[in-house]
Amino acid sequence: MIAVYPGSFDPITLGHLDVIERGCRLFEQVIVAVLINPLKTPLFTVQQRIEQIRCCTQHLTNLEIDSFDGLTVTYVKNRQAQVLLRGLRVLSDFEYELQMAHTNKSLLPQIETVFLATSNEYSFLSSSLVKEIAKLGGPVSHLVPKNVALDLE
Ligand code: PNS
Numbered sequence: 294m295i296a297v298y299p300g301s302f303d304p305i306t307l308g309h310l311d312v313i314e315r316g317c318r319l320f321e322q323v324i325v326a327v328l329i330n331p332l333k334t335p336l337f338t339v340q341q342r343i344e345q346i347r348c349c350t351q352h353l354t355n356l357e358i359d360s361f362d363g364l365t366v367t368y369v370k371n372r373q374a375q376v377l378l379r380g381l382r383v384l385s386d387f388e389y390e391l392q393m394a395h396t397n398k399s400l401l402p403q404i405e406t407v408f409l410a411t412s413n414e415y416s417f418l419s420s421s422l423v424k425e426i427a428k429l430g431g432p433v434s435h436l437v438p439k440n441v442a443l444d445l446e
Contacts, residue, residue, distance in 0.1 A: 296320040296376035296407065299365045302327050302342050303335040304441045306423055308415035310349060312380040315409055317353045324372060325350075329362040336424055337444070349438035366401040377406040382416045 296316055302309060302325070316323045327342050337345065339360045346358050361368040369377060377397060379390055394406035411418075418436055427433050427445040434442040 294320050294376060295322045295324065295372065295374040296378040297324045297326050297365070297369050297372060297374045298378040299326045299328060299361070299368070300379075301330065301333070301335065301420065302346060303333075303420050304337055304342060304423070304437060304444065305346050305349065306415070306418050306420055306437050306441075307435075308380060308382065308411050308418040310438060311412050311415055312378065312409050313346075313350060313356065314353065316378050317355050319407075320355075320376065320378075322355050322357065323353075323378065324357045324359055324374065326365070326368055327358070327360040328365075329360050331362075341444070345438070345441050345444060348440040364400065366397050366404060369404055370401060375403070375405065377404055379406060379408050380411045381408045382411045382418070 298313060298316060300309070313323060313325060325346055327339055329339050343358050343360060350356050365377065381387065381390060390408065397404055397406060423433050423436050433445055437445065
């Protein structure tokens with residue numbers, strides 16, 4: 294079974310990495326798909342984000358890293374994946390994630406969204422908070438992979 298893990302990953306955090314590693318244990322293949330979103334102004338380019346993810350996931354042999362634009366379900370269909378993988382941190386994630394899962398299923402009925410409960414130690418973590426801390430000169434090395442902490446510095 295192939296699972297696609299879509300997201301912005303601007304940048305990848307230890308919470309994302311946790312979901313990726315656990316996804317790789319559950320599925321034959323996991324594709325991390327970085328969204329190219331012309332409506333957002335990201336801190337890192339898509340190429341930089343792909344490189345950041347590649348650098349911290351070299352131990353995972355059944356992982357592929359890619360980028361996509363347009364609808365997630367179109368990408369999932371083109372890749373012949375069966376599962377959409379997402380992490381769930383806290384209750385406030387739930388409404389948005391459930392709405393996305395239902396919408397995606399209405400667009401592509403054969404797709405199943407699988408949520409992994411984010412490990413406890415990362416349940417508070419988000420890319421936006423990491424960027425804010427880094428901008429204000431705070432430490433982030435306990436929140437993101439080493440290579441990303443260096444990039445943020
Ligand atoms: O990491 P993020 O930013 O929370 O990921 C959100 C993402 C990329 C999964 C979502 O915005 C998405 O799927 N965007 C692609 C456009 C799309 O398919 N929209 C309909 C989703 S219901």
